[in-house]
Amino acid sequence: MNKLIIIVAGLIAVSFTSCEKTEIKEVEKIVYADQAGSLSLTFDAKYGDSDFELNKKYPYQLVNSSGTYDMEFEFSRLRYWVSNVKLIDKDNKEHAIADSYYLVEETNEIAVQHLVNGEKYPATKREEVKLKDIPLGEYKAIKFSIGVDQKYNDNIALTAGELGSLNGMGVSDGWMWFTSYKFLTLAGTIHWAAGTPTSKALSWETGSNALFDGAEKTITLTTPLKVDAQNSGKVVLNVDVKELISATDLPWVNNSISQGKKDLMIALRDTFLSKSLTLKESTSSSVKTN
The missing domain is CATH 1.20.5 (Single alpha-helices involved in coiled-coils or other helix-helix interfaces)
Known part of the structure; x- marks a missing residue:
């Protein structure tokens, strides 16, 4: 008992x-x-009023001092680094996102040089970045840079976020200049629309520590976003590739932009930041819990 x-x-x-x-x-x-939340940051690529697609010809009317010309642009690659992300709250305090280095890209398959078995980087499309562990708050703006800061750009052996010599990129021809990162790449083919079958390869690239200064963009949101673990934020940006072409009024002549053409790299960087990148929408939504 x-x-x-x-x-x-x-x-x-x-x-x-x-x-x-x-x-x-x-x-x-x-x-x-009530302490932490998340936010998605989407870079929605477009060409004027059309969706951006690879391997498709887009019309472009070039107007410069010599006249008006009808051309077509066909793209094979659009890649850029988004880094050093900060959220600005309603009291103007900046909240830095740790290890925020993200490779945004839309690319055809890329052959990776210097590797024994002839590996290839697969065709990839990535437009959305997930920001996690964001402190509870209301945020009125988001700030980020296009490129990689000097600490990591000077030593590609260092890793942070998605940075790394073979992390999400091909070596040399695919994405790096051997000892530093390319910040922005646009590649494809330029065609004359009529009158001649002539075409020319397009290869535009930016990089170098000097270009990282001035590579920051601040996006002011239409209304503040409330972010915590019960409310997530969403910011969608337009990335207009047609606007990017306007970085030069001589694209046929300046079809190749790289380290040896600093002024054109600066123009490409500034056009991307000031004209291509614009706010599309920003919203908050409740997080579903089980």
Whole structure:
């Protein structure tokens, strides 16, 4: 009889202990929900009013001092680094996102040089970046840079976020100048629309530590976003490639832009930041919990 009483008492104690643990977990969950959240940042590539697609010819009317010319642009690659992301709250305080280095890209398959087995980087499309562990708050703007800061640009062996010599990129021909990162790449073919079948390869690239200064963009949101673990934020930016072409009024002549043409790299960087990148929408939504 005494043994039966002891067993029943033990079961009751276990039952109460289990209930107490469940209640503690629920309380902890609610407290955490008010402390941190997430935000998605989407770079929606387009060409004027059309969706941006690779291997498709887009019309472009060039107007310069020599006259008006009808051309076509066909793209094979658009890649750029988004880095040093900061959220600005309603009190103008900046909140830096740790290790925020993201490769945004739309590219055909790329042959990777210098690797033994002839590996290829697969055709890839990536427009969305997920920002996590954002402090509870209301945010009115987002700030980021296009490119890689000097610490990591001077030493590609260092890793942070998505940076790394073979992390999400091909070596040399695919994405790097051996000892530093390319910040922005646009590649494809320029065609004359009529009158001649002539075409020419397009290869525009930016990079170097000097170009990272001035590569920052601030996007002011239409309304502040509330972010915590129960409310996530979403920011969608337009990336207009047609606007990027206007970086030079001589694209046929300046079909190749790289390290040896600093002024053109600066023009390409500035056009991307000031004309191509614009706010499309920003919204907050409730996070579904199980």
